[in-house]
Amino acid sequence: xxxxxxxxxxxNQGGKKLLLVLAGLATGVCMVYAASTLNPVSYDGSxxxxxxxxxxxxxxxxxxxxxxxxxxxxxxxxxDGILDWAGGVAQGRTEIAEEIHGMAATFAAEEAADAPLRxxxxxxxxxxxxxxxxxxTAQSRAYWxxxxxxxxxxxxxxxxxxxxxxxxxxxNGQWLFTKRKIYNEEYPDRTAPLANPxx
Amino acid sequence: xxxxxxxxxxxNQGGKKLLLVLAGLATGVCMVYAASTLNPVSYDGSxxxxxxxxxxxxxxxxxxxxxxxxxxxxxxxxxDGILDWAGGVAQGRTEIAEEIHGMAATFAAEEAADAPLRxxxxxxxxxxxxxxxxxxTAQSRAYWxxxxxxxxxxxxxxxxxxxxxxxxxxxNGQWLFTKRKIYNEEYPDRTAPLANPxx
Amino acid sequence: xxxxxxxxxxxNQGGKKLLLVLAGLATGVCMVYAASTLNPVSYDGSxxxxxxxxxxxxxxxxxxxxxxxxxxxxxxxxxDGILDWAGGVAQGRTEIAEEIHGMAATFAAEEAADAPLRxxxxxxxxxxxxxxxxxxTAQSRAYWxxxxxxxxxxxxxxxxxxxxxxxxxxxNGQWLFTKRKIYNEEYPDRTAPLANPxx
Numbered sequence: 001x002x003x004x005x006x007x008x009x010x011x012n013q014g015g016k017k018l019l020l021v022l023a024g025l026a027t028g029v030c031m032v033y034a035a036s037t038l039n040p041v042s043y044d045g046s047x048x049x050x051x052x053x054x055x056x057x058x059x060x061x062x063x064x065x066x067x068x069x070x071x072x073x074x075x076x077x078x079x080d081g082i083l084d085w086a087g088g089v090a091q092g093r094t095e096i097a098e099e100i101h102g103m104a105a106t107f108a109a110e111e112a113a114d115a116p117l118r119x120x121x122x123x124x125x126x127x128x129x130x131x132x133x134x135x136x137t138a139q140s141r142a143y144w145x146x147x148x149x150x151x152x153x154x155x156x157x158x159x160x161x162x163x164x165x166x167x168x169x170x171x172n173g174q175w176l177f178t179k180r181k182i183y184n185e186e187y188p189d190r191t192a193p194l195a196n197p198x199x
Numbered sequence: 200x201x202x203x204x205x206x207x208x209x210x211n212q213g214g215k216k217l218l219l220v221l222a223g224l225a226t227g228v229c230m231v232y233a234a235s236t237l238n239p240v241s242y243d244g245s246x247x248x249x250x251x252x253x254x255x256x257x258x259x260x261x262x263x264x265x266x267x268x269x270x271x272x273x274x275x276x277x278x279d280g281i282l283d284w285a286g287g288v289a290q291g292r293t294e295i296a297e298e299i300h301g302m303a304a305t306f307a308a309e310e311a312a313d314a315p316l317r318x319x320x321x322x323x324x325x326x327x328x329x330x331x332x333x334x335x336t337a338q339s340r341a342y343w344x345x346x347x348x349x350x351x352x353x354x355x356x357x358x359x360x361x362x363x364x365x366x367x368x369x370x371n372g373q374w375l376f377t378k379r380k381i382y383n384e385e386y387p388d389r390t391a392p393l394a395n396p397x398x
Numbered sequence: 399x400x401x402x403x404x405x406x407x408x409x410n411q412g413g414k415k416l417l418l419v420l421a422g423l424a425t426g427v428c429m430v431y432a433a434s435t436l437n438p439v440s441y442d443g444s445x446x447x448x449x450x451x452x453x454x455x456x457x458x459x460x461x462x463x464x465x466x467x468x469x470x471x472x473x474x475x476x477x478d479g480i481l482d483w484a485g486g487v488a489q490g491r492t493e494i495a496e497e498i499h500g501m502a503a504t505f506a507a508e509e510a511a512d513a514p515l516r517x518x519x520x521x522x523x524x525x526x527x528x529x530x531x532x533x534x535t536a537q538s539r540a541y542w543x544x545x546x547x548x549x550x551x552x553x554x555x556x557x558x559x560x561x562x563x564x565x566x567x568x569x570n571g572q573w574l575f576t577k578r579k580i581y582n583e584e585y586p587d588r589t590a591p592l593a594n595p596x597x
C-alpha cells in the first residue's frame with residue numbers, strides 16, 4: 001500500500017522523468033536498506049540521573065562551542081578525549097581547545113570582513129538524543145543543525161546539519177566525552193553511514 | 200500596552216494595506232483564541248525515570264525513521280499501535296513497517312533521479328517535548344521539523360514542520376506508542392488544531 | 399594546527415579580499431574571546447527529577463506561546479515573574495498575559511491580510527537546555543528558533559533565533575520562571591552577550 005501510494009504520487013508530480021526512473025527501478029536498481037532486528041532497550045534504575053547529566057553535558061558543549069569558550073569546550077572531554085570532525089582529529093584537551101582557537105580566528109576574520117555590519121552569529125542546535133548507559137560508560141547519538149545570519153540583513157537562516165556519535169565515561173561523578181565524531185551532511189566525506197547509528 | 204505597541208509597529212511596517220485591515224478589525228473581525236484555565240501540573244516520584252525513557256523512545260523513533268530502519272521504527276509502537284500521518288493510517292507493526300518501506304522506495308527513486316549527485320539526506324528533528332505520565336500510560340506532545348539538502352549543491356535548508364500528539368503505554372517495562380498522530384503544516388488538512396494541544 | 403588549517407581554507411575560498419583581511423589581522427585586530435576556567439559541574443540526587451520537570455515547563459511554555467494560550471503562558475511564571483523580551487518588560491501574570499493578547503492581535507491582523515490563504519503558523523522550537531539546580535531555585539539556558547510559513551505557498555522556512563536566560567523557583571512543588579530574558583539575534587539591541595551564558 002505504502003509503495004504504490006507514493007509511487008503514484010511521484011508519477012503525478014514528476015511526470016515523464018519519474019516514469020523512466022521507475023522503469024529503471026523495475027529492471028534492477030537495488031533498494032536494499034539496513035533493517036535491524038527489534039531488540040528491547042533496557043534502562044536501569046539510575047538511567048534518569050545519568051541521562052539528565054549527559055543531556056546537560058551535551059547542552060553545555062554547545063554553549064562552549066558557540067561562545068568560543070575553549071576551556072569549557074575542552075572540559076567536556078576526558079583528559080585523553082578525541083574530537084573527530086570536518087577539520088581533523090584532535091586528541092586531549094590541549095589539542096581540542098586549539099580547534100576552538102582556530103574557529104575564533106576564522107570568526108574574527110569574518111567579523112573584520114563584514115564590518116561595519118554587526119558580527120554574524122553562528123549557532124549549533126542539538127536535538128534527538130538517544131542515550132544508552134552501561135555503568136560508567138555510555139553511548140550517545142544526537143542531531144545538530146546550524147542557524148546563521150551572515151548576510152547584509154543579518155536575517156536568520158538554517159545551514160549545515162548532521163549528527164554526533166559519542167562515547168562517554170563517568171569520571172569522578174562527571175560524565176565526559178571520550179570520543180565525539182561529528183558527521184556533517186555538508187561534506188561528501190563526512191556524511192552519515194547507511195545503517196541506523198542508534199539502536 | 201501589548202496590543203497598541205504592536206499594531207502601531209504593523210502600521211509602520213505594512214503601510215496602507217494594514218491600516219485597512221485594522222479598520223476591518225475595528226468593525227468586527229473576531230479575535231477569540233483558546234485560553235485554558237491554569238491548572239498546576241503534577242509529577243509523581245517516577246516522573247524523571249518515565250520521562251527519560253520516553254525521550255529516548257522519541258529520539259530512537261527519529262533515527263529509525265530517517266535511516267529507513269523499518270523494524271526498529273515499527274518497534275517503537277505497541278503491537279496494535281496506530282500511526283496517523285499525511286500518507287494515511289497504519290495499524291499494527293506490519294502495516295507501520297510498510298510505511299517505511301514506501302518511503303524507502305520514494306527515496307530510492309529520488310536518488311536514481313539525482314545521480315550522479317550523492318543521495319540527499321532528509322532528517323527529522325524533534326524538540327519541545329511535553330510529557331504527562333499517569334501510571335503505565337502517558338501523553339506526549341512534540342514539535343518536529345525537517346532539514347534537507349536536495350539541491351544541486353547539497354546545501355542544507357529547512358523544510359516542513361508540525362507536531363506530534365502521541366499516546367503511550369508501558370509494556371513489560373518498555374514505553375511504546377499506542378497512537379502517534381502527525382500534524383504537518385505543509386498540508387491544509389494536516390495543520391494543527393486551534394486549541395493548545397499541551398496542558 | 400587548527401588556525402593555519404582554517405585560514406588557508408579561507409584564503410582558498412575567499413581569495414583576494416580575505417588575504418587583505420588576514421593582513422589586517424596580522425597588524426593588530428584583536429582576537430580575545432571569553433574563556434572560563436574549567437569548573438566541574440555538580441548534580442545532587444534529585445537533579446533528574448528537577449530537570450525533567452523544568453524541561454517539561456520549558457516545553458509547555460512553547461505550546462502556550464505558539465497557541466496564544468495567554469493564561470497557560472502566564473502560568474509558567476511565578477505570580478511576580480518577569481518577562482524581558484524584544485517587545486518590552488512585563489511583570490506579573492496579568493501583564494505577561496497581555497503580551498500574548500498583543501501577539502494574538504498581531505496574528506489576527508496578519509491572517510486577515512493574508513486571506514483567503516490559510517493562517518500562517520509561526521512556531522518556536524526550543525533546544526540546548528543547560529540547567530543548574532540549587533535547592534528550590536534553578537538557572538536555565540536554552541536556544542530557540544522559529545519556523546514559519548508566511549508566504550503564498552505556505553512553505554516552511556526558518557527565521558529568527560536566539561536564546562533564553564531564565565531563573566526559576568519551585569513553588570508548592572511546581573517549577574516556575576521568576577525571570578525569563580529573551581535574547582534575539584534579529585535585533586541589534588537583543589543579541590547575545592559575548593561571554594558564555596552557560597557554565
